[in-house]
Every structure is written in structure tokens, then in C-alpha cells.
Amino acid sequence: MNAISDPRIPWPARLAKWLVSPALFDFWSTQLHPLWSLEQPLARLITRSQASRDAVTLILKPNRHWHGMRAGQHVNLGVEIQGRRLVRSYSPTLLDDGHLAITVKVIEGGGVSSYLAREARVGEIFTLTQAFGEMVLPDHPGDILLLAAGSGITPMRALLRSLAVRGMPHNVDLLYWVRHRDQLCFVDELDALAATHPGFRVRYLLTREGDAPDSRVDTISLEAIASLAQRRVLACGPSGFVQAARTRLAGQVAHFDAEAFSKPTSTEGDSGDVEVQLAASGRTLRLARGQSLLEGLEAQGVHPAYGCRMGICNTCACGRQSGRTRHLLTGELSSEPSSQVRLCISAPSTDLILDL
Numbered sequence: 153m154n155a156i157s158d159p160r161i162p163w164p165a166r167l168a169k170w171l172v173s174p175a176l177f178d179f180w181s182t183q184l185h186p187l188w189s190l191e192q193p194l195a196r197l198i199t200r201s202q203a204s205r206d207a208v209t210l211i212l213k214p215n216r217h218w219h220g221m222r223a224g225q226h227v228n229l230g231v232e233i234q235g236r237r238l239v240r241s242y243s244p245t246l247l248d249d250g251h252l253a254i255t256v257k258v259i260e261g262g263g264v265s266s267y268l269a270r271e272a273r274v275g276e277i278f279t280l281t282q283a284f285g286e287m288v289l290p291d292h293p294g295d296i297l298l299l300a301a302g303s304g305i306t307p308m309r310a311l312l313r314s315l316a317v318r319g320m321p322h323n324v325d326l327l328y329w330v331r332h333r334d335q336l337c338f339v340d341e342l343d344a345l346a347a348t349h350p351g352f353r354v355r356y357l358l359t360r361e362g363d364a365p366d367s368r369v370d371t372i373s374l375e376a377i378a379s380l381a382q383r384r385v386l387a388c389g390p391s392g393f394v395q396a397a398r399t400r401l402a403g404q405v406a407h408f409d410a411e412a413f414s415k416p417t418s419t420e421g422d423s424g425d426v427e428v429q430l431a432a433s434g435r436t437l438r439l440a441r442g443q444s445l446l447e448g449l450e451a452q453g454v455h456p457a458y459g460c461r462m463g464i465c466n467t468c469a470c471g472r473q474s475g476r477t478r479h480l481l482t483g484e485l486s487s488e489p490s491s492q493v494r495l496c497i498s499a500p501s502t503d504l505i506l507d508l
């Protein structure tokens with residue numbers, strides 16, 4: 153069914169779709185009401201409150217084009233700062249009233265997190281994408297171990313709330329790392345969940361306070377976690393943390409899923425540069441071997457679409473006609489011709505031809 157005959161779309165919007173382009177309609181309609189758009193999911197900032205010393209929680213009201221989410225998923229939020237549109241991923245909790253709660257940790261020197269925490273005005277409109285991400289729970293997940301570091305707590309909060317709605321049907325342990333106590337978010341909420349659900353336990357780990365050398369994810373004792381080998385483990389946080397959790401637990405537990413919130417480190421030992429042909433535009437560039445294709449292309453004025461920049465949303469996926477790339481998170485090499493590569497987490501290893 154096309155948009156013009158779709159009965160779910162109100163008739164004035166159907167008529168407008170027929171008469172003008174969505175972009176032109178949106179330009180004029182948002183002058184009348186900031187959330188009116190023909191197709192684009194948008195969200196309005198309703199309130200902002202402090203979640204910890206260096207994090208804020210934003211409550212957003214999405215418009216009807218946003219289709220909801222499963223707990224543990226993410227959205228890309230588009231923000232206009234000094235005339236530039238910047239996009240970053242965040243992991244919301246969907247509240248009972250349909251609003252989204254997004255908790256943003258301020259990254260010093262970070263363009264979007266500082267803006268959202270300090271400057272964004274109540275009433276301001278952001279663009280949203282539909283939710284994406286695979287760190288969701290099946291209907292019967294079994295016992296669970298959640299590992300969160302820093303802002304990696306945000307999808308865990310959403311998952312815990314959804315489990316609580318179902319009466320916390322399994323044993324769930326959460327280990328939550330921050331540097332200092334005043335950086336912890338949701339402490340009252342997590343403690344209240346632990347007090348009301350005997351199957352849920354939370355442990356806070358402070359890496360820069362007290363004697364903490366054995367509390368890192370690669371060294372911490374996990375003896376207190378009953379039946380660890382049967383657990384479903386989900387880990388989220390900066391890429392170093394996620395890599396350490398993966399090295400320690402993947403293959404030792406029933407399931408291991410992880411998502412990193414910060415950029416992968418460059419590939420060690422991959423030096424020099426290669427020739428990259430862009431088949432659609434006819435350009436040929438020299439790109440560094442150790443750097444992600446996305447960053448290398450951007451540095452040379454080519455701007456492919458992107459979202460999370462972390463290999464999760466698939467927005468940057470692009471056909472590779474030939475050549476070999478290296479996965480920046482796992483180090484894996486891939487050279488299958490005519491396959492898709494995610495530019496944000498792939499570095500060129502040999503000369504390449506891309507469908508760009």
C-alpha cells in the first residue's frame with residue numbers, strides 16, 4: 153500500500169504527501185508545531201535532571217513516527233549544534249507514559265554529551281532513528297549476569313526494568329563499575345529492585361577508590377555468582393572493558409553478548425596505506441591501514457552515512473567488491489568478494505574496491 157492510500161495516515165497528511173515532498177512539508181509544519189513531521193521520528197526535550205556527578209537524564213517525548221523499542225536497544229539522536237547536525241547513539245528506557253529516558257554521561261571534550269548535559273533547552277527538538285541493537289533478552293533467558301561500566305549501565309537499566317515488570321523470573325546479578333562513587337547512576341532504583349526481588353543482586357565496583365586492583369573485570373572473583381557457566385552474560389561499556397569481559401567469559405558461559413560504547417582502538421602492527429577505489433563515484437584514495445574506513449574516508453572529504461560508529465546500527469554498511477578488511481574489534485580478516493562491510497569498524501588491510 154502506498155502512503156497516499158494508507159488509511160492509517162490522516163487524510164491531511166496523505167494529501168500533503170501527494171502535493172509536496174516530505175522535506176518541504178516538514179519545513180512548514182514544524183513552524184506550526186515542532187513535532188509535526190510527515191515521516192521523520194522526532195523527540196522533544198521535556199525535562200533534564202542530574203543522574204550523577206557527571207551524567208544527566210533527559211526525558212524526551214517522541215512523535216508518532218517513532219515505533220517503540222525493546223529493552224536493551226539504542227537510538228541515534230540527531231542534535232543541531234552551531235548549525236551542524238551531529239548524531240550519537242543512546243540507550244533509552246521506555247517509560248510507562250511513552251516518554252524516553254536517556255541518561256548521558258558527559259565526556260570531557262565531547263561535543264554532543266556536553267551539549268545535552270549543559271546547553272540543550274527544554275522544548276528543543278531532536279531527530280531520532282528507529283531503535284536498533286541485538287542486546288535484548290529472549291522470552292526465557294535463564295539466569296543472567298549483567299556487566300556494566302560507566303554509561304554501559306543504561307541498557308542494563310532498561311533490561312532490569314523489563315525483567316521487574318515480569319516479576320524477575322530468573323536469578324540476575326549486576327556488576328556495575330565506575331571510577332568514583334558519585335559517578336554511580338540509578339543507585340536508589342537498583343537498591344529498591346534488589347530489596348523487592350530476592351533473585352536480583354547488585355554490586356557496585358569503584359576502580360579509583362580504596363583497594364581496587366582485583367576489582368577489574370579481568371581479575372575480579374566471580375565465585376559468588378552461582379552457576380556461572382549456565383548464565384547468559386551481557387556486557388556494556390567502553391571498548392577496552394568490553395574486550396576484557398569477552399576475553400574472560402566468552403566461551404565459558406551459556407551465552408555472551410556485548411556492545412561497546414566507545415571507539416575501538418587502532419589495529420596494532422597494521423601500518424602503511426592502501427589504495428581504495430570508490431566504484432560509484434570513480435574516485436581513488438590512499439587510506440591508512442590502521443584506521444577505520446569511515447574515519448579515513450571522512451578525512452578525505454567523503455562522507456558516507458553513519459549512525460553509532462560502533463558496528464551496531466548497520467547504517468554505514470557498504471558493498472566491498474574486492475580486497476581484504478580487518479574487523480577492528482576482533483582483529484578478524486575478511487576477503488569474501490561482493491560482501492558488506494561496516495565502514496566504522498573495518499580497516500583496510502589490502503587494496504580495496506568499495507561500492508561508494
Ligand SMILES: Cc1cc2nc3c(=O)[nH]c(=O)nc-3n(C[C@H](O)[C@H](O)[C@H](O)COP(=O)(O)OP(=O)(O)OC[C@H]3O[C@@H](n4cnc5c(N)ncnc54)[C@H](O)[C@@H]3O)c2cc1C
Nearest residue numbers: 226240241242243256257262263264265303306413414462
Ligand atoms: C550503541 C551505543 C549506545 C550508547 N548509549 C549511550 C548512553 O545511553 N549514554 C551515554 O552517555 N553514552 C552512550 N553512548 C555513547 C555516545 O553515543 C557518545 O559516544 C557519547 O555521548 C560521547 O559523545 P560526544 O559527542 O560527547 O563525544 P565525541 O565528541 O564523539 O568524542 C570525544 C572524545 O571522547 C571519546 N569518547 C566518545 N565516547 C566515549 C565513551 N562512551 N567513553 C569514553 N570515551 C568516549 C572519543 O573517542 C573522543 O576522543 C552509546 C554509544 C553507542 C555506540
Ligand code: FES
Nearest residue numbers: 459460461466496
Ligand atoms: S555507523 Fe553504525 S554500524 Fe557503522
